[in-house]
Amino acid sequence: MSRRDTHGEAGAPQARLLELFAGHRLTPTQRRIARCLVENAATAAFLSSSELAELTGVSQPSVTRFAMALGYDGFPDLRRHLRELHLGDSRSEDGANAYQHAVAAEMANLEGLAAALQDPGPVQRAAVLLAESRPLAILGLRVAAPLAEYLRFFAAKFHPDVRVATGEDDLEQARAAGGSAVLAVMLPRYPRQAIDLLGACKDLGFTTVTITDAPIGPAVPLSDILLSAPVSTDLMFDSQAAPMVLAAVLLQAMCDVSPHGPDRLEQFETSAERRRLFVP
Numbered sequence: 001m002s003r004r005d006t007h008g009e010a011g012a013p014q015a016r017l018l019e020l021f022a023g024h025r026l027t028p029t030q031r032r033i034a035r036c037l038v039e040n041a042a043t044a045a046f047l048s049s050s051e052l053a054e055l056t057g058v059s060q061p062s063v064t065r066f067a068m069a070l071g072y073d074g075f076p077d078l079r080r081h082l083r084e085l086h087l088g089d090s091r092s093e094d095g096a097n098a099y100q101h102a103v104a105a106e107m108a109n110l111e112g113l114a115a116a117l118q119d120p121g122p123v124q125r126a127a128v129l130l131a132e133s134r135p136l137a138i139l140g141l142r143v144a145a146p147l148a149e150y151l152r153f154f155a156a157k158f159h160p161d162v163r164v165a166t167g168e169d170d171l172e173q174a175r176a177a178g179g180s181a182v183l184a185v186m187l188p189r190y191p192r193q194a195i196d197l198l199g200a201c202k203d204l205g206f207t208t209v210t211i212t213d214a215p216i217g218p219a220v221p222l223s224d225i226l227l228s229a230p231v232s233t234d235l236m237f238d239s240q241a242a243p244m245v246l247a248a249v250l251l252q253a254m255c256d257v258s259p260h261g262p263d264r265l266e267q268f269e270t271s272a273e274r275r276r277l278f279v280p
Contacts (some may be wrong), residue, residue: 016085017041020070029058029065037082042112043214045082046230049075055216083108102234109242113229117249126183126209126225127253131261133181135161137174139201140185140192147211147240147247148185154251157268158261168200175204183250186212186219187231187243197220211243211250 036056037044040222044052054077082103092238094138117123130136136159140148141219148164156162165171165182174182182201186194195218201208202222210223213231220226227250229242253259272278 042116137165143183182206184210
């Protein structure tokens with residue numbers, strides 16, 4: 001029998017999860033899973049059972065038994081409830097259509113990202129490394145390519161040398177020119193070529209900062225700093241609103257620590273006005 005009718009009041013995701021687990025006699029392994037969910041509250045509602053098992057270091061059947069110990073029919077039922085907790089209300093009974101649910105799920109992703117950014121340390125450390133790299137190489141293939149181009153376009157406003165890397169030759173040239181860091185975008189489904197290039201970054205001695213969708217996956221062992229924001233899977237094609245916002249936050253942090261960033265931005269505005277680049 002499902003327990004999806006007992007979710008608590010809206011509040012911090014961690015507090016809602018703690019309330020969910022309260023009153024249950026859990027085994028040590030199950031407490032470990034519960035603790036992992038609380039520590040990763042921003043993305044917990046969007047993990048599969050195998051992803052949660054990998055993140056926690058337990059078996060997939062242990063995740064299923066954990067969900068059943070809480071009174072759910074299985075992990076999919078628990079995950080549905082975790083998403084409801086993430087949204088703060090029951091999506092199954094609100095009368096909204098599938099498109100509205102998809103938007104609501106994306107709003108929940110953004111709320112989770114905001115909660116994760118309560119600790120700005122990883123973004124700030126990444127910003128320093130990326131701003132100091134000359135040149136700065138940005139890697140993103142297939143579905144990640146538009147976000148990589150977004151990062152290149154705006155980083156070039158304040159960074160003197162930004163390059164998009166699509167192959168190992170590009171990475172070797174950036175390294176030979178003095179580059180010290182690579183900003184990689186790795187979003188599902190993860191292209192094998194992109195993972196191979198991320199491995200090449202490590203072989204070449206780059207420090208790698210990776211924007212991805214979850215704190216687990218093939219990019220994790222190849223990344224020095226991992227910045228995660230979940231993608232929404234409620235529609236036929238993934239929505240990347242949260243990774244896009246995370247990219248904008250990272251650009252802001254990079255500009256903040258770039259010694260010549262404000263001057264370069266001002267120079268661009270002066271040039272744009274002189275060339276009448278934009279319509280008033």
